[in-house]
Amino acid sequence: MRSASLREAGQRSEPAAAAPLADVRGGPWLLTGHDGRVTAYVHTDGAVLRWTETTPGGPRWDGPDVLPAKNITDLVVVQGQNRYAHLLGRRVRPRADGWSNVDVMYATQYQTGRPMTQWRSLGNPSKEIAEAVEAGVPAAAVASDGALYVCVPTGSGEVALRREDTRGRWQAWSRLPVAGTTDAPLPAAASSGLVEVLVPTRTAALHLRQSKPGGTLERGHDVGVIPLPGSVTALETAPGRLTYYLTDVRGGVVAFRADNWPVPLGGDPGDGHIAALRTTVDGYDCTVLALRGADGTVHLGVCPTEGEQGGVWWTGTGMGCAGDPALAADGYGRVVVAAVGPDGRPAVARQQDGEGLTLSDWRPM
Numbered sequence: 163m164r165s166a167s168l169r170e171a172g173q174r175s176e177p178a179a180a181a182p183l184a185d186v187r188g189g190p191w192l193l194t195g196h197d198g199r200v201t202a203y204v205h206t207d208g209a210v211l212r213w214t215e216t217t218p219g220g221p222r223w224d225g226p227d228v229l230p231a232k233n234i235t236d237l238v239v240v241q242g243q244n245r246y247a248h249l250l251g252r253r254v255r256p257r258a259d260g261w262s263n264v265d266v267m268y269a270t271q272y273q274t275g276r277p278m279t280q281w282r283s284l285g286n287p288s289k290e291i292a293e294a295v296e297a298g299v300p301a302a303a304v305a306s307d308g309a310l311y312v313c314v315p316t317g318s319g320e321v322a323l324r325r326e327d328t329r330g331r332w333q334a335w336s337r338l339p340v341a342g343t344t345d346a347p348l349p350a351a352a353s354s355g356l357v358e359v360l361v362p363t364r365t366a367a368l369h370l371r372q373s374k375p376g377g378t379l380e381r382g383h384d385v386g387v388i389p390l391p392g393s394v395t396a397l398e399t400a401p402g403r404l405t406y407y408l409t410d411v412r413g414g415v416v417a418f419r420a421d422n423w424p425v426p427l428g429g430d431p432g433d434g435h436i437a438a439l440r441t442t443v444d445g446y447d448c449t450v451l452a453l454r455g456a457d458g459t460v461h462l463g464v465c466p467t468e469g470e471q472g473g474v475w476w477t478g479t480g481m482g483c484a485g486d487p488a489l490a491a492d493g494y495g496r497v498v499v500a501a502v503g504p505d506g507r508p509a510v511a512r513q514q515d516g517e518g519l520t521l522s523d524w525r526p527m
Contacts, residue, residue: 203239385406
């Protein structure tokens with residue numbers, strides 16, 4: 163595999179018609195649908211904005227479509243093997259007595275470019291108002307049978323789980339066998355049908371996994387890393403095997419797989435989320451990582467899949483980003499990178515023909 167090659171983001175094109183977004187809260191998230199078109203989501207105050215490629219592979223985008231998200235303070239967007247887009251949010255509604263009603267909301271988009279369902283409530287894992295208001299930001303994963311697993315950190319440092327059964331019926335909230343969580347846990351699903359959850363704490367990352375599809379999540383070996391809040395992501399790097407990528411608070415990006423030692427990957431990460439994508443570069447099976455660097459710009463890392471021990475090639479793109487970058491493969495298998503720039507406008511760059519990972523100029527959606 164040759165080293166990646168990136169053009170500087172200073173060459174980006176910005177039509178006068180492109181307008182900055184107001185009150186960006188999160189995103190972008192990039193998902194590829196059954197028809198090969200990529201969809202981008204950005205969470206703003208009171209709405210989710212959605213852009214959709216007009217044809218597989220772009221480069222043109224329709225949007226933004228405005229999807230209502232009233233009182234949704236935090237959002238996550240996830241996708242399973244069925245390619246449905248699941249939107250999970252934390253809703254906060256002030257009460258007359260000075261407290262707030264906090265519950266977990268979800269909506270689904272079944273097809274690219276189509277309307278999403280109405281928001282529905284999953285309630286709150288705590289019944290007492292003083293505990294309920296401390297429920298954290300939800301995280302979710304979609305099992306291979308389409309069932310949605312939703313995890314919520316509680317104010318007492320526990321993790322609550324609510325999930326669907328195979329018929330789409332929701333089970334009651336339960337508690338995972340962990341304590342001392344400091345951030346949203348990360349549930350992740352493998353093609354084997356098994357679901358895992360990584361729980362950040364102040365001293366380690368706690369790992370839970372199923373022994374059979376739909377089974378109980380049980381404690382595995384704890385991992386001797388301390389995840390920076392919000393940084394963790396998971397990627398299936400071999401059939402049924404997940405690799406976790408995160409920023410260790412003691413410095414640098416780290417990768418690990420269950421029952422293996424963590425591998426330091428270097429890099430110069432900032433304080434945000436790491437995106438990961440498995441793709442082909444120069445005919446090799448590779449993993450691409452994207453993050454906001456300490457300098458406030460998008461950084462990309464490339465290495466052979468499960469070959470992190472050989473080193474990761476990191477490079478800066480020069481593209482400033484206000485939040486976290488996102489990755490997806492378009493309908494032709496090309497890498498797509500998206501970020502909300504410091505000017506509040508979402509922009510995208512796409513893999514071009516050539517050796518290594520060559521990106522186009524950054525362009526507003």
